[in-house]
Amino acid sequence: MVAVVSTVAYLGLEARAVEVQVQLSTNVPAFVIVGLPDKAVAESRERVRAALSAIGLALPPKRITVNLSPADLPKEGSHFDLPIALGLLAAIGATDAESLSHYVAVGELGLDGRIAASPGVLLAALHASEQGKGLICPAVQGAEAAWAGQVEVLAAPDLLALLAHLKGTTLLPTPVPGEAAVTARGPDLKQVKGQETAKRALEIAAAGGHNLLMSGPPGAGKSLLAACLPGILPSLTPTEALEVSMVQSVAGELDGGRMTRSRPFRAPHHSASMPALVGGGLKVRPGEISLAHLGVLFLDELPEFQRAVLDSLRQPLETGNVSVARANTHVTFPARVQLVAAMNPCRCGHLGDASLACARAPRCAADYQARVSGPLLDRIDLHVEVQAVSAADLTLPPPCEGSAEVAERVARARAAQTVRFNGHGPRTNAEADGELLDEVATPDEPGRKLLADAAAAMRLSARGYHRVLRVARTIADLAGADTVGRIHIAEALSYRRRAPVN
Structure with a gap:
């Protein structure tokens, strides 16, 4: 019999689907993990063995093979501990393999059976939501996983509590999204x-x-x-x-x-x-x-x-x-x-x-x-x-005038940019480029002449030329102007580097 538990591997901000396949055979007793595991994943054997022992379960004297599929995808991190342990529990009949098929599991195991935090739980939760599955994760990261939206989250403090929930004897509380932290805004x-x-x-x-x-x-x-x-x-x-x-x-x-x-x-x-x-x-x-x-x-x-x-x-x-x-x-x-x-x-x-x-x-x-x-x-x-x-x-x-007054003007300028770039991709003037920049930041005739003369005198590169246009558009937004004028171009030029660094 092969027990299968779903988990993920992280590549940047992408969570790739990984199957943890656990097989017990009657060969010489051993515990082998294959599928390009790194050092942290290979050490899962000892953490899983100790965690199961802590809840009163011993590994059977059989050959245990854990395959992390797909085998050509590198596996890094301690979050594979929990899916490996759940796969073993399903293989020995301690929990229902069918119920586990509806979840993605991530989490590091302590030697005493506790489920510790691991990086990337929010990405795993979003992946589980896309797959139409629930997520099993550490209790301390339940609030993080809850931000993924419509996804069932089982946030367990330890293996015993998780097994009790899966058997229906004691249900885990449903986590709620963590409240946004209020951070200091710095000096005024x-x-x-x-x-x-x-x-x-x-x-x-x-x-x-x-x-x-x-x-x-x-x-x-x-x-x-x-x-x-x-x-x-x-x-x-x-x-x-x-x-x-x-x-x-x-x-x-x-x-x-x-x-x-x-x-x-x-x-x-x-x-x-x-x-x-x-x-x-x-x-x-x-x-x-x-x-x-x-x-x-x-x-x-x-x-x-x-x-x-x-x-x-x-x-x-x-x-x-x-x-x-x-x-x-x-x-x-x-x-x-x-x-x-x-x-x-x-x-x-x-x-x-x-x-x-x-x-x-x-x-x-x-x-x-x-x-x-x-x-x-x-x-x-x-x-x-x-x-x-x-x-x-x-x-x-x-x-x-302090930060509060300046922040109001900044907010108005940002709001104007949000409306301007709605559906076009950029969020701010600094991100505008190409035809979109020409459309929103083309100056009037006096401004165009000033920019052309200054670009030649200051030997502006093409990048520098367009950056002057972006800054001028922002200055016009702060002034509430619809069109970039000569005065906006002049102020934008005053902030350019005068001479190349030798």
Whole structure:
């Protein structure tokens, strides 16, 4: 007899169907798992054996063969423990194999029979829903699985409770979706003294989802401005919240199944490796750029990142996804992020102050800035110089306008973009391209002439030209204008990089 239990294998944000086939034979006693298992799956033998022993069941003295089908699909992760254990229980007659055929099972087993959390339960629940099946998962992730909608979820704390439910003696409670977590929105823009140009650029970046680079001396407030960005961004829509939660689920970062409407804000240290930033590793996992999907990726001290690591961001920033290629698999993660970066003008940070600058100025500035490639800088829509804050600025009272007022304007601009791009694909002006961009952002005649002259004088690339149009469209949205005018083009041009980095 062969007992079959359904489960899944994760490839990026895709859950592939896997059958756990368990066979008992009268050959020499052994416990074998086949079907391209990784180390964690191979170790399931010991966890399953101990978990069954903890509930008073011993494996029979037979040859146990567990086949994970399809055999050519790599199997990674500890979530195969529970389906393997259920397959064994069905094979020895401890539970009904027919009832198990209506469920997809995922979960890690403890040595005492408890069912522990494992990454990717939300993806498994969505897969089960598509297949018209229920889901068996750990109790602590029942709220996460419940977000999948019309799917029966059996969230069991341990094997005994699960067996009791399957036999109908003690029913498990039905989990409910976890409530959206309320997260802190960061500091208020009222805390920023001066820096009106930088605050304006931050507002434009938030309204259109544009990439932003702030350059200035240490202590000018670049990091504070970036920390204020979550407070002016609109909340995620239900569809966007599900997308973000799927990435967090497969990364194991969806705490307690509580989905949030706040946009992700990730700020990795400049020592981050390439797999940490864009994804990959021995077991392919999403990187920081995917964990920031539909949110903000903040890179402080930009030139201190490794050059190769920064250049690995170029393709994701353009396409909105990351493709990680391996010899045995090809995984794609979403990465539609808003890049916000900060840097000093040179290594000492005091290029514009002769009394504080180092002896190598201005050569040190050229060497330092050259650590960031021109193609990466060309993908940044807004470049703003953040000047040092004077003592006079610090003595001024807090500004009357804070994050709440700016957030209202940003929300209105985003709402206009939602209506404009409805049914076309893009969510924000920063994502518009091709004929759609020409349709929605073509300037009037004075604006077109100014842009043409500036493109020639500033030697804008084709990418830079279109990014100016996107920023101008956002500026027009903030002003409530239907047409992109000369004044909008002029302000958009003021945020372009003046000269290429040497």
